Amino acid sequence: MEPIIETKEVWKVYGMNGASVEAVCGIDLAVQQGEFVAIVGPSGSGKSSLLHLLGAMDHPTRGEVLFGNQPLHKMSDAQRTDLRAHQIGFIFQTFNLLPNLSALENVEIALRLGGAAKAERQARPLELLERVGLGPRARHLPRQLSGGERQRVAIARALANRPRLLLADEPTGNLDSKTGASLLELLRQINRQDRQTVVMVTHDFRAASHADRVLVLRDGRIRGETRLQGQDTHRALGQLLALEL
Amino acid sequence: MLRYALLGLLAHQPHHGYELKTGLEQALGGNWEINFGQIYTTLSRLERDGLVTGTAEAEDGRGKRTYSLTPSGKADLDASLEQAVEKPRPLHDEFFIKLVIRHLAGYDDAHLALARQRQAYLQQLRELNLASASQQEDPLVSLLVEGAILHLQADLQWLGMCEERLEALSK
Amino acid sequence: MLWDLAFKHLWQRRLRSALTILGVAIILQTHLVINGFKYSYEQDVQRQLSAFTGKVLVRQDTGDTLGAADFSLTGSSLEEETAQDILALPGIDRQASSAVLMAPLARSLAPTIPVAILVVGIEPGHEAAYLSGFQADEGSTNLEAPTSAILGRSVAELLSPEGEEQPLAAGDNFELQGQTFQVVGVLETAPSLYNNSVIIPLEAAQEAFERPDTVSAVIVCAGQVEDVAQIQAAVEMGFPGLLAISAQQMAASVDAILVDVRNFSNLLTTTVAGVAVVIVTIVVIVAVMEQRKEIGTLRAIGARRWRIFGMVAGQALVLCLLGAVLALPIGMAFLKWGMQWEKFDLIFIYWARNLVWAGLVGILAALLPAWQAVRVDPLEALRYE
Numbered sequence: 001m002e003p004i005i006e007t008k009e010v011w012k013v014y015g016m017n018g019a020s021v022e023a024v025c026g027i028d029l030a031v032q033q034g035e036f037v038a039i040v041g042p043s044g045s046g047k048s049s050l051l052h053l054l055g056a057m058d059h060p061t062r063g064e065v066l067f068g069n070q071p072l073h074k075m076s077d078a079q080r081t082d083l084r085a086h087q088i089g090f091i092f093q094t095f096n097l098l099p100n101l102s103a104l105e106n107v108e109i110a111l112r113l114g115g116a117a118k119a120e121r122q123a124r125p126l127e128l129l130e131r132v133g134l135g136p137r138a139r140h141l142p143r144q145l146s147g148g149e150r151q152r153v154a155i156a157r158a159l160a161n162r163p164r165l166l167l168a169d170e171p172t173g174n175l176d177s178k179t180g181a182s183l184l185e186l187l188r189q190i191n192r193q194d195r196q197t198v199v200m201v202t203h204d205f206r207a208a209s210h211a212d213r214v215l216v217l218r219d220g221r222i223r224g225e226t227r228l229q230g231q232d233t234h235r236a237l238g239q240l241l242a243l244e245l
Numbered sequence: 246m247l248r249y250a251l252l253g254l255l256a257h258q259p260h261h262g263y264e265l266k267t268g269l270e271q272a273l274g275g276n277w278e279i280n281f282g283q284i285y286t287t288l289s290r291l292e293r294d295g296l297v298t299g300t301a302e303a304e305d306g307r308g309k310r311t312y313s314l315t316p317s318g319k320a321d322l323d324a325s326l327e328q329a330v331e332k333p334r335p336l337h338d339e340f341f342i343k344l345v346i347r348h349l350a351g352y353d354d355a356h357l358a359l360a361r362q363r364q365a366y367l368q369q370l371r372e373l374n375l376a377s378a379s380q381q382e383d384p385l386v387s388l389l390v391e392g393a394i395l396h397l398q399a400d401l402q403w404l405g406m407c408e409e410r411l412e413a414l415s416k
Numbered sequence: 417m418l419w420d421l422a423f424k425h426l427w428q429r430r431l432r433s434a435l436t437i438l439g440v441a442i443i444l445q446t447h448l449v450i451n452g453f454k455y456s457y458e459q460d461v462q463r464q465l466s467a468f469t470g471k472v473l474v475r476q477d478t479g480d481t482l483g484a485a486d487f488s489l490t491g492s493s494l495e496e497e498t499a500q501d502i503l504a505l506p507g508i509d510r511q512a513s514s515a516v517l518m519a520p521l522a523r524s525l526a527p528t529i530p531v532a533i534l535v536v537g538i539e540p541g542h543e544a545a546y547l548s549g550f551q552a553d554e555g556s557t558n559l560e561a562p563t564s565a566i567l568g569r570s571v572a573e574l575l576s577p578e579g580e581e582q583p584l585a586a587g588d589n590f591e592l593q594g595q596t597f598q599v600v601g602v603l604e605t606a607p608s609l610y611n612n613s614v615i616i617p618l619e620a621a622q623e624a625f626e627r628p629d630t631v632s633a634v635i636v637c638a639g640q641v642e643d644v645a646q647i648q649a650a651v652e653m654g655f656p657g658l659l660a661i662s663a664q665q666m667a668a669s670v671d672a673i674l675v676d677v678r679n680f681s682n683l684l685t686t687t688v689a690g691v692a693v694v695i696v697t698i699v700v701i702v703a704v705m706e707q708r709k710e711i712g713t714l715r716a717i718g719a720r721r722w723r724i725f726g727m728v729a730g731q732a733l734v735l736c737l738l739g740a741v742l743a744l745p746i747g748m749a750f751l752k753w754g755m756q757w758e759k760f761d762l763i764f765i766y767w768a769r770n771l772v773w774a775g776l777v778g779i780l781a782a783l784l785p786a787w788q789a790v791r792v793d794p795l796e797a798l799r800y801e
Contacts, residue, residue: 085718100424
């Protein structure tokens with residue numbers, strides 16, 4: 001099966017005052033439909049640069065980035081903008097809701113940018129907000145919502161145009177661990193129920209462990225790949241509680 | 246430790262043996278079954294030392310025995326709880342030993358071992374995450390789980406450090 | 417479109433938006449006032465000119481360039497005898513021609529601005545030479561007695577005794593240069609020259625201003641329009657040092673002045689519009705700086721550049737158009753209370769033009785900030801500080 005997004009020997013090199021910084025060094029990566037992938041690495045590992053490339057927001061220095069069968073590295077700015085509007089949903093660390101718009105309007109604007117029909121623009125925002133558990137707070141402005149609620153609005157917005165790829169950049173970076181955990185649980189649920197492809201970038205192993213596949217990034221290279229399975233909570237607890245009483 | 250757990254339960258109110266078993270299991274989140282025999286041997290040792298007294302229900306000394314804490318038992322419990330835990334967490338964890346053995350044996354595939362270990366830690370982390378979500382209503386168990394998660398996160402970071410340093414050495 | 421976002425941002429910064437709109441309104445109302453002023457000046461001059469149709473003005477050649485368009489003629493002087501010789505030339509409608517003496521009562525503010533009060537001495541029975549068909553609202557236009565006076569509209573108010581609400585009317589007496597005159601008529605509203613005139617018999621004027629046997633000019637009315645050129649030629653042949661100016665020449669000279677007036681008012685309105693562009697540009701640039709992250713986010717979630725351009729241009733346009741709307745009441749208030757202007761019929765036409773100006777200002781003011789806005793990188797949304 002064809003991957004949703006694929007990089008082939010992709011490089012991103014920044015020129016800074018004559019010296020060049022290699023942020024992404026020949027990464028090969030393929031994400032299949034329905035996967036939940038976490039890319040984990042410390043700051044400076046190149047994970048942000050990689051995210052920009054996957055999100056059609058930046059040009060690679062070398063190599064290829066394929067979205068479905070469309071070569072991102074050959075697209076014009078307008079084409080990439082349209083791709084972001086229709087096929088990619090973004091979740092930001094700082095939520096990035098439009099501060100003067102209500103939760104509902106924030107979702108609606110994404111539909112507008114995606115060129116949705118009027119009926120869809122009227123019905124879908126509330127559906128999505130209900131889906132993320134914010135139906136009763138749909139008319140609130142972002143500043144009237146807690147961090148976790150804002151990030152849920154951002155998820156609803158990201159899902160507005162039924163994107164093929166959901167990209168999350170440190171989605172729990174500005175949340176306390178409990179709120180972060182429930183948000184990741186929501187992402188998981190969406191991934192499971194809708195077979196929504198999710199790629200999450202984070203520095204936090206705990207957040208990454210919610211994904212099905214974890215890629216460890218260091219110095220612009222993938223240093224390890226782990227597939228996680230099972231939900232055997234008893235085994236973990238059992239080990240913990242095997243106290244020498 | 247079981248000795249102090251039983252003293253703790255009896256400090257609250259007198260119990261008979263079965264109640265002690267279920268009470269202890271409940272406090273640990275209902276995930277673990279405690280051996281009945283172990284409880285009784287501990288109880289009889291405590292009774293022998295005068296830390297608890299057992300009273301039989303029937304006058305002939307038969308039937309269920311109800312245990313209660315004696316003043317010296319209370320003193321023993323308090324003394325134990327007042328002391329900070331001074332024994333350090335073992336630094337030489339199993340994986341580290343394996344790394345050393347690997348070195349002794351002259352193997353130079355440490356990075357593979359590190360990757361495998363990370364895989365194992367991540368899997369544990371995932372399971373603990375799920376456990377954390379399912380144990381939220383029990384504050385004591387959830388504290389235990391959160392503690393374990395924090396340790397695992399530190400372990401994962403330490404693996405990264407090992408990788409980096411060993412890589413630098415081999416260059 | 418993302419115009420709702422533009423409006424909401426302006427609404428979020430209500431005070432700043434309101435002040436900007438007010439600033440634009442104040443700037444654009446000067447545009448209204450300048451244009452209104454220019455228009456009424458042109459109207460006045462045109463009516464003045466049409467009153468002179470078929471006439472020849474004979475005056476001293478003082479050599480200054482304004483000569484032909486100087487209706488007040490106070491700088492010109494010639495012998496009364498010469499005047500009578502001119503009036504005796506053939507082809508003249510003597511009834512409608514007269515020697516005139518003109519003297520200002522207050523100083524002129526500038527060469528092209530008419531004197532505040534102009535005293536006009538005219539031969540009794542030949543009033544039509546100066547009045548050219550303007551009627552009296554009340555009383556008559558006949559200077560029957562040596563102390564009769566005909567007053568212009570404004571003068572009737574200016575000369576009314578202090579503390580008196582009512583303007584002077586037919587039958588009232590007033591003092592002029594120490595002599596008492598009686599009002600025989602008050603003129604209808606006419607061009608400003610007439611509104612500001614006190615018309616008295618020539619002799620009385622010569623006496624009042626101590627200029628015996630002297631006149632300022634001769635207003636000659638040709639019996640037939642075709643005779644104008646012939647009369648002009650006769651004057652210039654027979655009376656060196658005098659100028660004979662036809663209405664046509666006057667019009668040409670007036671046009672030259674009007675071109676200057678128009679150029680000046682255009683320069684003013686363009687400057688004013690430029691100031692408006694700069695102000696709105698600054699305000700919108702600040703707004704774009706505030707919205708950088710939002711713009712980056714919009715770009716990141718798929719807003720094309722032209723939508724961002726539209727959003728920013730929308731903000732500039734709203735500020736300018738609301739300012740233009742508000743300029744109307746401000747301009748009208750300014751004209752009404754600041755300049756006693758009553759004719760508002762034309763201001764609406766200028767206001768409609770003002771809206772177009774405001775749109776243009778808005779578009780110009782939008783260019784720089786909108787250009788900055790479309791260049792905001794979508795990665796701006798991912799910068800966390």
